[in-house]
Amino acid sequence: MENKIDIQNIKGEFDIFKNHPTLCYMDSGATSLKPRCVLDKMNEYYNMYGVNIHRGVYELSFKASNEFDIARSKVAKFINAKENEVVFTKNVSEALNEICLMLVDDLKEDDIVLTTELEHHSSVLPWIHASKKKNFKVDYIELDENNRITFDNFKKALKENTKVLAITLVSNVLGYVTDIKPIIEECKKRGIITIVDGAQAVQHFKIDVKEIDMDFFAFSGHKMFGPTGVGVMYGKEKYLKQLDPVYYGGDMMDTASKEEILLKDTPHRYEVGTPAIAEVIGLGEAIDFIERIGFINIQKKENELRDYLFNEIKKVDGLTIYNLGTDSPILCFNINYCHPHDAITMYDEDEICLRAGHHCAELLSKHLKVNGTLRASLSIYNTKDDIDRFVKKTKYIVDFFKDFF
Numbered sequence: 001m002e003n004k005i006d007i008q009n010i011k012g013e014f015d016i017f018k019n020h021p022t023l024c025y026m027d028s029g030a031t032s033l034k035p036r037c038v039l040d041k042m043n044e045y046y047n048m049y050g051v052n053i054h055r056g057v058y059e060l061s062f063k064a065s066n067e068f069d070i071a072r073s074k075v076a077k078f079i080n081a082k083e084n085e086v087v088f089t090k091n092v093s094e095a096l097n098e099i100c101l102m103l104v105d106d107l108k109e110d111d112i113v114l115t116t117e118l119e120h121h122s123s124v125l126p127w128i129h130a131s132k133k134k135n136f137k138v139d140y141i142e143l144d145e146n147n148r149i150t151f152d153n154f155k156k157a158l159k160e161n162t163k164v165l166a167i168t169l170v171s172n173v174l175g176y177v178t179d180i181k182p183i184i185e186e187c188k189k190r191g192i193i194t195i196v197d198g199a200q201a202v203q204h205f206k207i208d209v210k211e212i213d214m215d216f217f218a219f220s221g222h223k224m225f226g227p228t229g230v231g232v233m234y235g236k237e238k239y240l241k242q243l244d245p246v247y248y249g250g251d252m253m254d255t256a257s258k259e260e261i262l263l264k265d266t267p268h269r270y271e272v273g274t275p276a277i278a279e280v281i282g283l284g285e286a287i288d289f290i291e292r293i294g295f296i297n298i299q300k301k302e303n304e305l306r307d308y309l310f311n312e313i314k315k316v317d318g319l320t321i322y323n324l325g326t327d328s329p330i331l332c333f334n335i336n337y338c339h340p341h342d343a344i345t346m347y348d349e350d351e352i353c354l355r356a357g358h359h360c361a362e363l364l365s366k367h368l369k370v371n372g373t374l375r376a377s378l379s380i381y382n383t384k385d386d387i388d389r390f391v392k393k394t395k396y397i398v399d400f401f402k403d404f405f
């Protein structure tokens with residue numbers, strides 16, 4: 001691996017800032033920016049050995065296959081999984097949908113899938129949809145007064161026939177980190193299958209799937225400095241060796257006849273057709289990038305940015321803040337005098353990129369009784385100067401709309 005990266009000068013690793021020197025990007029919850037090394041690695045694939053994998057019996061194909069397999073082993077190490085427990089998907093949404101579709105046949109009428117109103121749509125909508133067809137129930141852990149998931153409320157929601165838990169590790173709207181270990185332990189005692197959405201976790205802190213011991217875990221490459229088009233479905237070997245894949249076609253079977261299909265072992269049985277080769281290789285490079293910075297440094301910087309952001313924004317009148325005391329560098333708020341979509345266009349005038357709306361978590365908007373919120377989500381390339389610009393603009397927008405109110 002190359003030398004360590006100095007987090008204080010991290011902006012220099014992202015060429016987008018050369019093209020947009022005044023960009024104030026506060027939408028990393030939607031997708032992170034991509035460092036040069038990831039793009040270079042993907043270009044290297046296309047320019048140097050850009051052929052298909054696991055098919056060709058020639059040198060270039062061996063090279064491409066080897067790089068693809070190396071990326072899988074980097075992902076496995078990154079989350080402490082076995083290589084055959086790492087399945088590449090398009091993104092976390094596809095992974096969570098596949099998990100639902102693979103498990104749903106074993107659910108009977110009156111079984112319960114337990115989840116929360118904090119979930120991103122991709123963690124909960126597949127279950128709501130399937131429950132209508134199969135007549136099982138989807139239940140929700142009551143959120144506490146700060147809209148957090150608590151162990152006590154989780155225990156209260158458990159029933160004899162709870163069979164699956166689908167839960168977020170970090171809320172994409174409020175940034176709360178779920179205290180997942182005791183929840184998983186309790187599920188294990190009761191034979192409940194656990195699925196954890198890690199989309200907003202893997203870029204911030206170390207995940208050890210064996211230590212947490214969840215059955216399934218999913219995340220996307222593009223939120224962790226990797227490319228779009230690649231995600232990961234982790235599943236314990238004991239499940240992945242026996243479940244029926246959702247998709248069938250090339251490269252996932254050993255033999256096929258009119259009567260029978262003999263599937264390959266995991267993970268290949270779940271990866272049908274030509275995968276996103278450059279993107280998988282790029283994801284491997286994104287993991288190297290994170291490791292060259294180190295999670296200790298990432299967390300230190302993100303916590304400093306979060307604390308500064310909240311200290312400064314709390315000084316502005318005319319706002320409602322929904323996640324004081326959050327665990328992540330995410331601010332969820334509203335300007336009391338205008339709709340979030342009106343505000344967002346004014347931020348954009350100054351090249352300040354935020355997100356407005358439900359953030360694909362409409363159950364939470366309904367729970368909060370709002371039409372939407374504004375979200376500023378930070379990452380390692382943000383600076384205190386970005387926050388100062390954001391706070392100054394927020395004051396300006398408050399004053400602007402207050403006059404019409």
Ligand SMILES: Cc1ncc(COP(=O)(O)O)c(C=O)c1O
Nearest residue numbers: 091092093120122172199200220
């Ligand atoms: C918590 C969470 N889960 C799932 C997703 C879906 O991610 P993707 O669009 O990469 O499938 C997101 C995206 O914002 C998210 O924040």
